[in-house]
Amino acid sequence: MVFNSYTFVVFFIIILILHNLPFSWKTKKINLLIASYIFYAAWNPPFILLLWMSTVIDFFVGRALYTQTNVRKKRLLLVISLIGNLGMLCFFKYGTFLLDNFVTVVNAIGWNFHPAKPSIILPAGISFYTFTTLCYTIDMYHKKSEPVKKLLDFSLFVTFFPHLVAGPIVRPPQLVPQFETERKATKKMMLEGLFLISVGLFMKVVLADSMLSATANDVFGNPGKLPALDAWMGVLAFSGQIFFDFSGYSTCAVGAAMCLGFWLPQNFLYPYAATGFSDFWKRWHITLSAWLRDYLYIPLGGNRKGKVRTYINLMLTMLLGGLWHGANWTFVVWGGLHGFYLWVEKAIADLRHDKVAAIAATPAGEVGVLGPVPEMLKPKIFRNFLIAMATFFLINVTWVFFRATNFHDAWSVLTAMFGFTKGGEAMLTTLAIYKVIIIVTGMVIVSWIMRDKKVLEVIYKLPWWLVGLFWTIIVLLIIWSQESSSSFIYFQF
Amino acid sequence: MPNQPLAKAALLMLVIVVVAVTSWEIHLRNQGFDTTYYDDPALWAHKRKMVYEPSDKATVFSGSSRIKFDTDIDTWESVTGEHAIQLACVGSTPLPVLDNLANDEKFKGKLIVDVVEGLFFSIHGADDRPVRNIKYYKEETPAQWASFHINHLLESQLVFLDKEWNSLGAKLDELPLKDRPGVQNFKGFPxxxxxxxxxxxEFMTDKMAADTSISNKVIAIWQMFGRANTTPPITGKPLDSLFAAIKTSVDKIKARGGKVIFVRPPSSGGYRAAERKFFPREAYWDKLLAATSIEGIHYEDYPVLAKLTCPEESHLKQSDAKVFTSELIKILKEKGWFNTSATK
Known part of the structure; x- marks a missing residue:
């Protein structure tokens, strides 16, 4: 089920009514759990079995990991959990990719091996809930937090529908305690939740789907040669589309949880206002970058094992982060480019003997960065804006690899962007170009103005009628755009 | 109370949204708009599920926009007592749908395939809509199924729910912006x-049928399509391969007791002249019938159909669609289409 569908509207109204009826807290939690399973099963009912399997295995393994004192048995339990979770992810997400690469390699060395193409369907959100359950068992292994006492609470933690299929990736201490005592949205929370859902749907339905997706699809689906203008417009359209799509989803998720009385962590903080790449990763898909930092970068040694290892760990983290997004080498290159940018940024910072801590807290106070923030990037507004624009420019280059389905297509777009393609035929209409220029410029300006602010704080500083008019406009545009319930880009990850 | 401003804002939003949407709905109704349905993959999939009705109770239509405009389903169903299942897709070749039905062992019914030469005798057709529709049909989720039914409920009541012509995107497409040289902008249908x-x-309004200035706009778009399509018509081996693929599909349906017939609906004026020039009947239509051993109904062979003219050269107006459908039924009856025993 997607948030931008009539099914979800009906579903959510029923859930809100049930959640506000005078049932016991346990009954309400059971209602939420059943609703979450329905939310997931509305996609592909059989895959609910995977979710159950993952939940049950990790609940019991997690508890055993916490209480087990024998180191060997403890390691064995962790291996079971890792094999269970990552094995499932590898089979469904990377099975075909691994087989294709194996076939390419063995054919290259002369073994004529051509197996039948497997037909594996990717369960929605598997990358997200696998990371959610994985961090629980790893935390239990390190005794970082208490095991969840009740299977009901653990199941709800894994399955809670607002975050289930596309995050934010939650940690047990962020959500489980919220299930321990009865929660119901106050009037303020309810209104703020509904406001956030409206903003999220506006981003997804109006900006991503109605205004930008067609241009991105046309450019990346064009088999011919493109002039630089069309190539840039396609990349900028995708840059806006993926931000509005994913950030819109996360905003809806946070809003839906608030309407039920729960808090979810923020996943985006105006990433296109980032002054540098470590800053970008503090602002883009925050819960994933925090996860990668805590469960990959730091266990690899982080910055504790010397400069060379720090650089290697940084690159490994970004390469695996790229692969997490999709079973394709283009995603690995996307991650590699980000790793390279972080290298350069870190090298500049090292040269300047910058002592900014590698792990810095965001304004939200809960996540960090993979590298240092150079001091040179601090106050000076105009210079910082130019650096933000340079960062945005380089991030657009990475999106080419993220969006293109293969290297040939990526190369075609890149060469066109930088004027190396001769004889490109103009394909985008004037309207398409205007849409991209207006929306992307607006996105960058709003990001810059809002970069250190939160929407829910800003609306209380504005006159109520102005907020009301803004709310009216976005709701009318959602209704007017009449986009059908298209899926969110990140569901495929 | 810190939340009071947001409560006031919410109330303001609700009032304005209700007033604006109601006003928009009333305005569109006063402009003569009626309810219409968005012809998306969900609607196509809804019809695709119906093809398993017994062959004496239903006929499936496949093709491009001509058969969608020219077959008046009310006339068909009232005269024949049979259900008409419309699977044609605008601007595209019917062959993916033919292939899909041929490879569906459960389909044993009657199939009418519309032939619009420029689309039918091409390798890929102009639009991948049939492929997208089939994919959606195969992968439709329970959530999508439920959304479709809720959407149907709303679309059948509210005129403003009209993505094709009255949505934000459609209105932006109407902006008079000049495109760069060489850019083909296929938007702008009235x-x-x-x-x-x-x-x-599908149907054109009576206003359009009566107003040549509107029809001329559409004719201009057809001419633009013609100029944009620089690919020569397929001939030789690719055409023979196409015939072979069609025959394979048709034979599969016939082998299960189903029936297939080709229909060539009317076209007029410059459009028809271009079709005659690029797709001469003897080289395409006649060869198709011979290669597949399937009967065909070409409008030029039937005096009543040959007299019909299309306001914008490619599709019939509503009143003529009724004539076309009645006549088509008569011809099909003569050919034994409605006989319960299957033709093999």
Missing amino acids: SDFGRVKFSRQ
Whole structure:
């Protein structure tokens, strides 16, 4: 089920009514759990079995990991959990990719091996809930937090529908305690939740789907040669589309949880206002970058094992982060480019003997960065804006690899962007170009103005009628755009 | 109370949204708009599920926009007593749908395939809509199924729910912006063209049928399509391969007791002249019938059909669609289409 569908509207109204009826807290939690399973099963009912399997295995393994004192048995339990979770992810997400690469390699060395193409369907959100359950068992292994006492609470933690299929990736201490005592949205929370859902749907339905997706699809689906203008417009359209799509989803998720009385962590903080790449990763898909930092970068040694290892760990983290997004080498290159940018940024910072801590807290106070923030990037507004624009420019280059389905297509777009393609035929209409220029410029300006602010704080500083008019406009545009319930880009990850 | 401003804002939003949407709905009704349905993959999939009805109770239509406009489903169903299942897709070749039905062992019914030469005798057709529709049909989720039914409930009541002509995107497409040289902008069909019923029948409004200035706009778009299509018509081996693929599909349906017939609906004026020039009947239509051993109904062979003219050279107006359908039924009856025993 997607948030931008009539099914979800009906579903959510029923859930809100049930959640506000005078049932016991346990009954309400059971209602939420059943609703979450329905939310997931509305996609592909059989895959609910995977979710159950993952939940049950990790609940019991997690508890055993916490209480087990024998180191060997403890390691064995962790291996079971890792094999269970990552094995499932590898089979469904990377099975075909691994087989294709194996076939390419063995054919290259002369073994004529051509197996039948497997037909594996990717369960929605598997990358997200696998990371959610994985961090629980790893935390239990390190005794970082208490095991969840009740299977009901653990199941709800894994399955809670607002975050289930596309995050934010939650940690047990962020959500489980919220299930321990009865929660119901106050009037303020309810209104703020509904406001956030409206903003999220506006981003997804109006900006991503109605205004930008067609241009991105046309450019990346064009088999011919493109002039630089069309190539840039396609990349900028995708840059806006993926931000509005994913950030819109996360905003809806946070809003839906608030309407039920729960808090979810923020996943985006105006990433296109980032002054540098470590800053970008503090602002883009925050819960994933925090996860990668805590469960990959730091266990690899982080910055504790010397400069060379720090650089290697940084690159490994970004390469695996790229692969997490999709079973394709283009995603690995996307991650590699980000790793390279972080290298350069870190090298500049090292040269300047910058002592900014590698792990810095965001304004939200809960996540960090993979590298240092150079001091040179601090106050000076105009210079910082130019650096933000340079960062945005380089991030657009990475999106080419993220969006293109293969290297040939990526190369075609890149060469066109930088004027190396001769004889490109103009394909985008004037309207398409205007849409991209207006929306992307607006996105960058709003990001810059809002970069250190939160929407829910800003609306209380504005006159109520102005907020009301803004709310009216976005709701009318959602209704007017009449986009059908298209899926969110990140569901495929 | 810190939340009071947001409560006031919410109330203001609700009032304005209700007033604005109601006003928009009333305005569109006063402009003469009626309810219409968005012909998306969900609606197509809804019809695709119906093809398993017994062959003496239903006929499936496949093709491009001509059969969608020219077959008046109310006339068909009232005269024949049979259900008409419309699977044609605008601007595209019917061959993916033919292939899909041929490879569906459960389909044993009657299939009418519309032949629009420029689309039918091409390798890929102009639009991948049939492929997208089939994919959606195969992968439709329970959530999508539920959304479709809720959407149907709303679309059948509210005129402003009209993505094709009255949505934000459609209105932006109407902006008079000059495109760069060489850019083909295929938007700009008038809103009186292409209204859709829940049966997926498409029709032009009576206003368009009567107003040549609107029809001329559509004719200009056809001419632009013609100029944009620089690919020569397929001939030789690719054409023979196409015939072979069609025959394979048709034979599969016939082997299960199903029936297939080709229909060539009317076209007029410059459009027809271009079709005659690029797709001469003897080299395409006649060869198709011979290669597949399937009967065909070409409008030029029947005096009543040959007299019909298309306001914008490619599709019939509503009143003529009724004539076309009645006549088609008569011809099909003569050919034994409605006989219960299957033709093999």
